[in-house]
Amino acid sequence: MVIVMSPGATDAQIDAVVGRVTDAGGEAFVSRGDTRTIIGLVGDLDRFHGLNLRALSGVAEVVRISTPFKLVSRQHHPEMSTVFVGAARVPIGPDTFTLIAGPCAVETAEQTFEAARMAQAAGATLLRGGAFKPRSSPYAFQGLGEDGLKILADVRAETGLPVVTEVVDVSDVELVASYADMLQVGTRNAQNFSLLQAVGDAGKPVMLKRGMSSTIEEWLMAAEYVAQRGNLDVVLCERGIRTFEKATRNTLDISAVPVAHDLSHLPVVVDPSHSGGRRDLVVPLSRAAIAIGADGIIVDVHPHPETALCDGPQALVDADLRALATAVRQLTPLADRRPALPLA
Numbered sequence: 001m002v003i004v005m006s007p008g009a010t011d012a013q014i015d016a017v018v019g020r021v022t023d024a025g026g027e028a029f030v031s032r033g034d035t036r037t038i039i040g041l042v043g044d045l046d047r048f049h050g051l052n053l054r055a056l057s058g059v060a061e062v063v064r065i066s067t068p069f070k071l072v073s074r075q076h077h078p079e080m081s082t083v084f085v086g087a088a089r090v091p092i093g094p095d096t097f098t099l100i101a102g103p104c105a106v107e108t109a110e111q112t113f114e115a116a117r118m119a120q121a122a123g124a125t126l127l128r129g130g131a132f133k134p135r136s137s138p139y140a141f142q143g144l145g146e147d148g149l150k151i152l153a154d155v156r157a158e159t160g161l162p163v164v165t166e167v168v169d170v171s172d173v174e175l176v177a178s179y180a181d182m183l184q185v186g187t188r189n190a191q192n193f194s195l196l197q198a199v200g201d202a203g204k205p206v207m208l209k210r211g212m213s214s215t216i217e218e219w220l221m222a223a224e225y226v227a228q229r230g231n232l233d234v235v236l237c238e239r240g241i242r243t244f245e246k247a248t249r250n251t252l253d254i255s256a257v258p259v260a261h262d263l264s265h266l267p268v269v270v271d272p273s274h275s276g277g278r279r280d281l282v283v284p285l286s287r288a289a290i291a292i293g294a295d296g297i298i299v300d301v302h303p304h305p306e307t308a309l310c311d312g313p314q315a316l317v318d319a320d321l322r323a324l325a326t327a328v329r330q331l332t333p334l335a336d337r338r339p340a341l342p343l344a
Contacts, residue, residue: 249277
């Protein structure tokens with residue numbers, strides 16, 4: 001069950017609803033959006049119905065949600081959400097197409113600055129870059145940690161691009177949130193429920209990548225863990241799933257975009273770099289993402305991919321970025337969208 005508060009509901013009115021629910025033995029999770037507050041209830045539904053919650057001051061409606069993912073469901077939130085990132089308030093949502101680009105891993109200040117300038121020249125309005133890198137092999141480059149975060153902050157100050165970066169451990173959430181504008185939860189942590197709750201508490205927008213073997217419902221339930229902590233600023237990322245096919249790094253489930261849009265009000269972006277795993281596939285998969293109605297893409301960029309410490313074969317260089325910029329410029333109007341620009 002979900003309680004939707006009126007747009008002008010006060011803190012006292014919200015507290016009164018929470019108090020009524022907890023007094024009845026239930027739990028109430030408050031999620032505050034830009035325009036309204038939603039309270040998700042956990043407990044005995046029959047007892048909640050007897051509380052006459054609709055009569056409480058500040059309550060707009062009480063909705064019984066049939067899906068297990070209640071706060072991210074379109075049943076109570078039929079209009080699609082827009083998530084704004086950073087002081088620049090870069091939008092990710094139904095009216096725009098957002099290009100997120102940068103190095104898969106932060107290696108040096110020079111490499112990150114150059115990659116950011118390449119991304120920005122192609123039309124990117126958000127900078128991705130990994131300071132903490134969970135890798136399949138313990139011997140692979142694991143990232144620069146806080147030194148990488150400092151480099152990303154310096155690049156943001158120089159370029160104005162808000163930073164999207166991954167957090168891999170609950171103990172690092174506060175540190176990463178102090179530098180980043182958006183926290184990314186990667187595929188290997190898609191069902192790390194303690195981490196999902198921690199990023200939900202961090203007060204920053206969250207990009208949630210689909211687990212490599214997750215169903216769409218499991219993906220949305222992971223988003224529910226974040227939303228239940230009061231954070232509805234969640235962007236879903238389809239990054240390819242594990243199948244029997246070996247020709248690509250992962251299999252891009254392009255149908256997941258409209259399915260997720262049908263089930264949830266959250267924005268959905270596509271990662272053509274990690275799904276294809278090859279530079280020559282990134283632009284074609286990006287075209288597919290635009291055509292299917294994705295709210296954006298997140299791509300790898302590297303000035304010298306032949307020396308990259310992480311995922312060099314899929315990183316775009318200048319010629320690829322020009323082709324990508326052309327695809328975004330030509331195809332987004334056909335999808336009734338416009339390129340996302342900073343609003344600040």
